[in-house]
Amino acid sequence: MKAVYINETGGTDALIYGDRPDPEIAPGEVLLRVGASALNHLDLNLRAGSARRFPHILGCDFAGEVVQISPDAGTDLQVGDRVLVDNRVKCGGHNLCQHCAAGHDQWCARQQRIGVDLDGGHAEYVVAPAINCYAVPDEMQFTEAAALPIALHTSWHCLITQAKLQPWDDVLVQAAGSGVGSMGIQIAKMMGCRVITTAGSNWKLDEAKKWGADEVINYREVDSLSDTVRELTDGQGVDVVFDCVGADVWHENMLCLKQEGRLVITGVTSGSQTPMDLSILHGRPLHLMGSGGRSRRTMADAMKMVQQGALRGIVGRTFPLDGVGEAHQVMHDRDFFGKLVIEH
Ligand SMILES: [Zn+2]
Known part of the structure; x- marks a missing residue:
């Protein structure tokens, strides 16, 4: 063959x-x-x-x-x-x-x-x-x-199993154009969340809107991502950050989160080593989560929503x-x- x-x-x-x-x-x-x-x-x-x-x-x-x-x-x-x-x-x-x-x-x-x-x-x-x-x-x-399979299962596991999305959550999805980012936008919208997303080019942000993003940010065109996210959330910050970028955005991710905010990461495409301001973690406080292994049960749950037409490749x-x-x-x-x- x-x-x-x-x-x-x-x-x-x-x-x-x-x-x-x-x-x-x-x-x-x-x-x-x-x-x-x-x-x-x-x-x-x-x-x-x-x-x-x-x-x-x-x-x-x-x-x-x-x-x-x-x-x-x-x-x-x-x-x-x-x-x-x-x-x-x-x-x-x-x-x-x-x-x-x-x-x-x-x-x-x-x-x-x-x-x-x-x-x-x-x-x-x-x-x-x-x-x-x-x-x-x-x-x-x-x-x-x-x-579908890996992007769907990864994003579902991170947002549903780990971050336990609720309809009233404001969610920041980093890297709208990535496989898990674009799927994350869909899943967060399916859950009824308000979705803010980022990309480095405006055509990707236009695509992100088609897939359900409510607010889009070209990170190349803003001085501070976290300041922009706070402006979009009445100064509060978001409930959940979903990230596959890693080191380059770690500190800004922490600053984007509101009190009791949840950060879930599933990739470190920009690197895995970065300094961390522990005062933000304990002071706000924050919940930090990784992706890790995924179960057959969550794949079956996610595929049920594909069968219903709620999620697309x-x-x-x-x-x-x-x-x-x-x-x-x-x-x-x-x-x-x-x-x-x-x-x-
Ligand atoms: Zn086994």
């Missing part, structure tokens, strides 16, 4: 579009013919240096059609079903780690990720546990479905399977809104 894989780490020229053996299903698994796959920043990190297995097929997000099912899979899936996949492979059957046995699969000790520890979806075919597959709504194209640009290198460059340059999707 055709696939995009790496034999070593490096620049975009390390990406190889070529032939790999067709995958074979193991117990509990299904074989999918991939309809579309999507990029994550993680792919750039893997390609540039963090990959540990070679040859390795990239692609953590994907959607496709079921073409074969392991006889022991114990699933309601049928050949021909259209599904998207949660890429986190955890314990199954009766052989459970202590966390899975206790109902905390988000902390599964044997967790492996498709596209990281296992071959991914930038290929004509991929295998996945049947339990990781979720039905794609009939009217939704694979291109849109592939844009956000496709920024599309590329062919032999255009993954160009897609990596576009992601590096950040000149897109939502997800970069590979159409197969």
Whole structure:
């Protein structure tokens, strides 16, 4: 089959579009013919240096059609079903780690990720546990479905499970154009919150408004983000900040929060080391939260809202399977809104 894989780490020229053996299903698994796959920043990190297995097929997000099912899979899936996949492979059957046995699969000790520890979806075919597959709504194209899994699950976990959004919350979503940022805008609006968001270009802010943002801030055009956020909230600050940027905005994030404000971070694309003013933390006071592992239950909850049409995949640009290198460059340059999707 055709696939995009790496034999070593490096620049975009390390990406190889070529032939790999067709995958074979193991117990509990299904074989999918991939309809579309999507990029994550993680792919750039893997390609540039963090990959540990070679040859390795990239692609953590994907959607496709079921073409074969392991006889022991114990699933309601049928050949021909259209599904998207949660890429986190955890314990199954009766052989459970202590966390899975206790109902905390988000902390599964044997967790492996498709596209990281296992071959991914930038290929004509991929295998996945049947339990990781979720039905794609009939009217939704694979291109849109592939844009969903990781951004949806991450943003849902951070905003619903961790920050416990309430309809009366004012929410600041950093990096409107990112996969999790754009999905975070949708989820916060779905919950009835007032959404303020940031980006470095006005066309991204126009897109953010289309997806539900109430107030938009071009961070390149304001002297102080936190002053601007306070002006937009009657001097109060926001209840929740959702951030995937990290070090560059950490201090401003803290200043944007009101009393008892909640900050949840799910990425550190600008770096992970930064000074911290502890007086703000204890004085205001604030609640600081990370993302961490995500459970099957929250994925199922989020997919229920996708089935109801309340949440959509956000496709920024599309590329062919032999255009993954160009897609990596576009992601590096950040000149897109939502997800970069590979159409197969
Ligand atoms: Zn486990």
